[in-house]
Amino acid sequence: MPIRISSELPAFRTLGEENIFVMSKERAEHQDIRPLKVIILNIMPKKIETESQLMRLLSNTPLQVDVELLQMASHVSRNTSSHHLDAFYKTFDEICDYRYDGMIITGAPVELLDYEQVDYWKEICTIMEWSKTHVFSTIYICWAAQAGLYYHYGIPKYPLEKKMFGIFPHRAEVSNCQLLRGFDDVFYVPHSRNTEVRREDIERIPQLEILTSSDISGVHIVANKNGRQYFITGHSEYDRDTIANEYRRDVEKGLDIQIPYNYFPNDDPNNMPVFSWRCTANLMFSNWLNYCVYQKTPYNLDELEVRNWNWQTSL
Known part of the structure; x- marks a missing residue:
């Protein structure tokens, strides 16, 4: 099944040219299927680029x-x-009464x-608080992961001596x-950040669990044990x-700025980078949509509520 987006959105043409199955909302309205409702709070500077990256990953499932x-x-x-934002983006006041699967x-x-x-x-604190009762499962990426861990659990961030930059x-x-x-036993993830969260702070919070990490780049995915929040310090969508x-x-x-770690062959910026994280990225977002959202979210989103049971097997 496709993702449903406006046929006027730049990502619609971009993904179509890549033979990724996208469907206009006009066509989807004629299908008797309750789609998953996912909202993306996009605070990256190059919003059109980020839209395409995330929608490409969200499109790779039967859902x-x-x-x-x-x-x-x-x-x-x-x-x-402003034309793009006015045409395709909403503000919190416009969506605060709605509920979302992801x-x-x-x-x-x-x-x-x-x-x-x-x-x-x-404003983002208001949205993060709202998400606890109006969104079934939320993914926080890079700075948002640090901000979410700080807002929800008081976990600080720390400056790095040099930028964590590479694969x-x-x-x-x-x-x-x-x-x-x-996932493979070893998998690769891009990082591009100047700060970090630390293991010892996370391990003091009983609701949280570290799912993945790197000996070099540190903590990667932190999950709330109830399956409702995932804090990801890397950029798998890149x-x-x-x-x-x-x-x-x-x-x-x-x-x-240093040469990105493990990125350009022979550390030569004239060489084309090896795309070593694409399969993992697709798999992670597919797993999130299928196992963490679709299999758990209420069919009727009006029934959405904060659920506190511990889904150890669903993490």
Whole structure:
């Protein structure tokens, strides 16, 4: 089954050219299927690029997924046109009375700021609190993962001596984890961040469990044991050339940026990067939609409520 998005959204044409099955909302309305309702709070600067990355991953299952896009009303985007935002994005006031099967909150280039210094901090706290009663399962990515761990559990972030930048090997720390079903013993994930969360702080919170980690890049996926929240410090959604573009941007700015780890063959920026994380990324998002959302969410979203039982077998 496809994802359901507006036929006017740039991602509709992008994914169609890649032979990914997308369906316009107009066509989907004639099918007698209750799609999963997923909302993406997109706070990345290049919103159109991030839309395509995430929708590509959400489309790779037999499930029909109805995707909506959410923006911060308290922040003015400088990298995406107001026409695009007005046409395809909603604000929290417009969706706060609705309920969703799943939610994705993206990263943002604000990690070196204290949380309270971020201009939309109060608004995103309101959304994170709302998600506990109006969204069945939420994925937090990169900065959002750190922000979510801080807001929900008081876990601090720490500055790194140098940017965690490149493609790093990871391992699972738990067995029989449905989010990780089918993963290889070692799998690769992009990271691009200047701060970290630490294992000892997470392990003090009884509701949380570290699912995956790297000897180099540290904690990767942290889950609430009830299966409702996943905090992911990496960027599995990245395209092959996303880190290359970030590297070249920083070089052009004259910043002191290292060659991304394990990314360019022979550490030569003139070589095409190896796309070593694509299968894992597709599998993780497919597992999330199937096992963590579709298999658990109420058919009638009006029945959605905070459920506190411990789904050890569903993590």
